Amino acid sequence: MDYIRDFRYAGRVLLKNLGATSIMVFTLALAIGATTAIFSVVYGVLLRPLPYPHSDRIMAIWEVNNRGTYSRLADPNFDDFRDQNHTLQSMAKYEAYITAVAGASEPTRTGIALVTKDFFNVLRVSPAMGRDFSSDDAHTGAAPVSIVSYGYWRQYLGSARDLSQFKLRIEGRVYSIVGVMPSAFQFPEATDVWVPAELDAENKSRTSHNFYGIGRLRDGVTVPQANVDISNIARNIVSASTEKNNYLLKDAAALPLQASLTGTVNSPLYILLGAVFFLLLVACANVANLLLSQAAARGRELAVRNALGAGRGRLIRQFITESCLLALMSCVAGILVALWGVSGLIALAPTNLPRLESISMSWPVLAFAAGVSLLVAVGLGIFTAVRATGGGLRESLLEGGRGQAGSQSSQRVGRVIVVAQLAITLVLLVGAGLLGRSLLRVLSVDPGFRTDNIVTMDISVPSSDDPTAKAHLSQLYTSLFDRLHAVPGVQETGVASDVPLDEGLPDGMFVLMSQQELPKKVEDFSKYWGMKERQGEADFCSASPGYFQALGIPLVRGRMFDDRDGFNSPQVALISQSLATSRWPNQDPLGQTVEFGNMDGDLHLLTIVGVVGDTREYGLEKPPVPTLYVNALQRPRFASTVVIRATSDSRSVTTAARSILRDVAPDVAPRFRTFSSIYSASLGSRNFNLTLVGVFAGTALLLAVAGIYGVMAYSVTQRTREFGVRIALGASSGNVLGMVLSQGLRTALIGVVIGVAGALVLTRTIQSLLFGVTSTDPVTFSGVALLLVGVAALACYIPARRATRVDPMEALRHE
Numbered sequence: 001m002d003y004i005r006d007f008r009y010a011g012r013v014l015l016k017n018l019g020a021t022s023i024m025v026f027t028l029a030l031a032i033g034a035t036t037a038i039f040s041v042v043y044g045v046l047l048r049p050l051p052y053p054h055s056d057r058i059m060a061i062w063e064v065n066n067r068g069t070y071s072r073l074a075d076p077n078f079d080d081f082r083d084q085n086h087t088l089q090s091m092a093k094y095e096a097y098i099t100a101v102a103g104a105s106e107p108t109r110t111g112i113a114l115v116t117k118d119f120f121n122v123l124r125v126s127p128a129m130g131r132d133f134s135s136d137d138a139h140t141g142a143a144p145v146s147i148v149s150y151g152y153w154r155q156y157l158g159s160a161r162d163l164s165q166f167k168l169r170i171e172g173r174v175y176s177i178v179g180v181m182p183s184a185f186q187f188p189e190a191t192d193v194w195v196p197a198e199l200d201a202e203n204k205s206r207t208s209h210n211f212y213g214i215g216r217l218r219d220g221v222t223v224p225q226a227n228v229d230i231s232n233i234a235r236n237i238v239s240a241s242t243e244k245n246n247y248l249l250k251d252a253a254a255l256p257l258q259a260s261l262t263g264t265v266n267s268p269l270y271i272l273l274g275a276v277f278f279l280l281l282v283a284c285a286n287v288a289n290l291l292l293s294q295a296a297a298r299g300r301e302l303a304v305r306n307a308l309g310a311g312r313g314r315l316i317r318q319f320i321t322e323s324c325l326l327a328l329m330s331c332v333a334g335i336l337v338a339l340w341g342v343s344g345l346i347a348l349a350p351t352n353l354p355r356l357e358s359i360s361m362s363w364p365v366l367a368f369a370a371g372v373s374l375l376v377a378v379g380l381g382i383f384t385a386v387r388a389t390g391g392g393l394r395e396s397l398l399e400g401g402r403g404q405a406g407s408q409s410s411q412r413v414g415r416v417i418v419v420a421q422l423a424i425t426l427v428l429l430v431g432a433g434l435l436g437r438s439l440l441r442v443l444s445v446d447p448g449f450r451t452d453n454i455v456t457m458d459i460s461v462p463s464s465d466d467p468t469a470k471a472h473l474s475q476l477y478t479s480l481f482d483r484l485h486a487v488p489g490v491q492e493t494g495v496a497s498d499v500p501l502d503e504g505l506p507d508g509m510f511v512l513m514s515q516q517e518l519p520k521k522v523e524d525f526s527k528y529w530g531m532k533e534r535q536g537e538a539d540f541c542s543a544s545p546g547y548f549q550a551l552g553i554p555l556v557r558g559r560m561f562d563d564r565d566g567f568n569s570p571q572v573a574l575i576s577q578s579l580a581t582s583r584w585p586n587q588d589p590l591g592q593t594v595e596f597g598n599m600d601g602d603l604h605l606l607t608i609v610g611v612v613g614d615t616r617e618y619g620l621e622k623p624p625v626p627t628l629y630v631n632a633l634q635r636p637r638f639a640s641t642v643v644i645r646a647t648s649d650s651r652s653v654t655t656a657a658r659s660i661l662r663d664v665a666p667d668v669a670p671r672f673r674t675f676s677s678i679y680s681a682s683l684g685s686r687n688f689n690l691t692l693v694g695v696f697a698g699t700a701l702l703l704a705v706a707g708i709y710g711v712m713a714y715s716v717t718q719r720t721r722e723f724g725v726r727i728a729l730g731a732s733s734g735n736v737l738g739m740v741l742s743q744g745l746r747t748a749l750i751g752v753v754i755g756v757a758g759a760l761v762l763t764r765t766i767q768s769l770l771f772g773v774t775s776t777d778p779v780t781f782s783g784v785a786l787l788l789v790g791v792a793a794l795a796c797y798i799p800a801r802r803a804t805r806v807d808p809m810e811a812l813r814h815e
Helices: 002-016 018-047 075-084 119-123 150-156 223-240 257-297 299-307 312-348 363-388 393-398 407-443 467-485 522-529 545-551 577-583 650-664 675-682 684-718 720-728 733-769 778-804 808-812
Strands: 058-064 088-102 108-115 145-148 167-170 173-180 193-196 209-217 251-256 454-458 490-496 507-512 535-543 555-558 572-576 593-595 606-612 627-631 641-646 671-674
Touching: 002 018, 002 312, 018 257, 018 312, 018 363, 018 684, 058 075, 058 223, 058 257, 075 088, 075 209, 075 223, 088 119, 108 150, 119 209, 145 167, 167 193, 209 223, 223 251, 251 257, 257 363, 257 407, 257 684, 257 733, 312 363, 312 684, 407 684, 407 733, 407 778, 454 650, 454 675, 467 490, 467 641, 467 650, 490 545, 535 572, 535 577, 545 641, 555 577, 572 577, 577 606, 577 627, 606 627, 641 650, 650 671, 671 675, 675 684, 684 733, 684 778, 733 778
Parallel strands: 108 193, 145 173, 535 627, 572 606
Antiparallel strands: 058 209, 058 251, 088 108, 088 167, 088 209, 145 193, 167 173, 454 641, 454 671, 490 535, 490 641, 507 535, 507 593, 555 606, 572 627, 593 606
């Protein structure tokens, strides 16, 4: 019953001060909601278990290259890991890509995964309908079969129970459908069709890294044990291999699949969680100041209750009850804020954020919100109660209830809280400033290409090694370009393996050789890979003549691809300026002949005829990568992205291009994007981090300003009689204004100094997110410090002006 009375009384106290209560609920709800929303992202992406049985036992298997970073598996290396390990129950490899799929209700541009027969066994997921792949399906020459996703089955197969009526045409093969996966299953990400990888013969090279690997731990085996096991096998491979070059693995590693999928976003997300916790601390400090001022005003009430027998413990319990009720209301409002915030975060999140579909207001997230609210309630309640009941209760009663008991002490504590608020706010503002300056530096980088008035059309045309199929594809592109050029407003068209800032290009090793030395098989290249003087490394891009003109990539030396370079003409290549500089630093690369057949299986010799400008292929903040371009009209196998530069509206170009493609390749489904959107998407992670930290910092700044204003206003109110006496004794308005401002600015300067010291330490954690600036950038630190001092001075000025207008007679009337 006592607790019920406490809650009733707490409700009356909060309703009595409805204005202050509303401000406190709004402040805490905003902070709790923001914290919960960010935690929902952290939980959904990093902490929520993968939706597979005992998912913590699923390992990602990686090769470790000579740079110490992870790379995909070569086929023979995977076979050795699978056959020789002692720590994995089963192991599988997979590769995912986008290609054209026909045979369903309409042609689609679909995610395909090549998987070995134990793939679903490793994940312990079975088809919801039909069957898994069997041994009869998993060998060269087997009848092609496939398994489709639940979504694909519903949307393109009409939820048909009889799967035998459908045949999917994928890259020259016709696949029967033998199963449908459960609705929640989609691995690898964005995959809708799974086919056996064993249908194609393995690549015998240990330096062709094409597949990802997964495995499930045996019972009782730990991750470190699996790591040692896989590493030992890798080192045995290295010692026995004859392929001694930079593309041979140096080691191997096994790590949990979830950590492998989310490793690149781990640090940024935890940084954002830390930033929003700082915002929560600023909000709690603001509410603590409001509670302290209210507790000081209740000095006589507390003294009377103490005189009537209420001990300090009883009064503390009452304060904790009031703060719990306050936190409960804030929690409910905060969850509503979080629901809105999660939707906004999902919309704002970069497209490459893994496990985006797992972000939601789940029960663990709600439990987190409740836990944070409880901690806030208990912390604020105990702090306020200890301050309010820490002595002076009887003195407050003896002074006739003037409300002055402990006021000086309360003011000192309030200023300490403001110092903490300002320090934390400065850290957040510095973080936002550093991220903002980094973004400006990134935007100032010359990407090496133009982004305006360009539309891309991803068409994923099936590729083949067959010369007849290549010739047909080359003719298809020629016909497509001719018809696109006839569209009003179209200035230039071309095609390439990929465009900059998108998914990236394959890289490999080429060899300098003459026509007489040209081997007949790709495998015969191995004898040249040991000759360092003949080796070169570069990204491999198949691009048509119009590609460079469409993107505005300049010619540095030599010539571009032109009409001389037909399908049956001697094959030529262009190289980027960085490749010319790194591979031929003191030579003329024009006329050099190289072999790069290990990339696309085409053994024709390439003659370098031109050098083109560098492009920032992997991001504006990353240096250009040496690149070799083959002519897509001679080697069209990997060319799949058409670029169209036009002066007309992108929608009209898209409509015309879709119609033309339907005529020349009716089974191909396109995807259209503007190059500006690709450019913006490449900055998605940086924009995401900056936006959130900026919002947190701006909110914290407003709360800190409100805090220092509240403390100064309360101080002026408490010192009204003092100011009246000073003015009566001859003090000018300027004297009073200067006294109050100096007090407020001293508080602000202390907060700024502490904040600068804290920022110098804490901003080191975001160094990996910065570009072109250091974590101790003096321009950012000085600018933020001046901003904070300026707004703090403004917040102090208003109460200080009120102090100068005190009427001495009114102030002294009750003395």
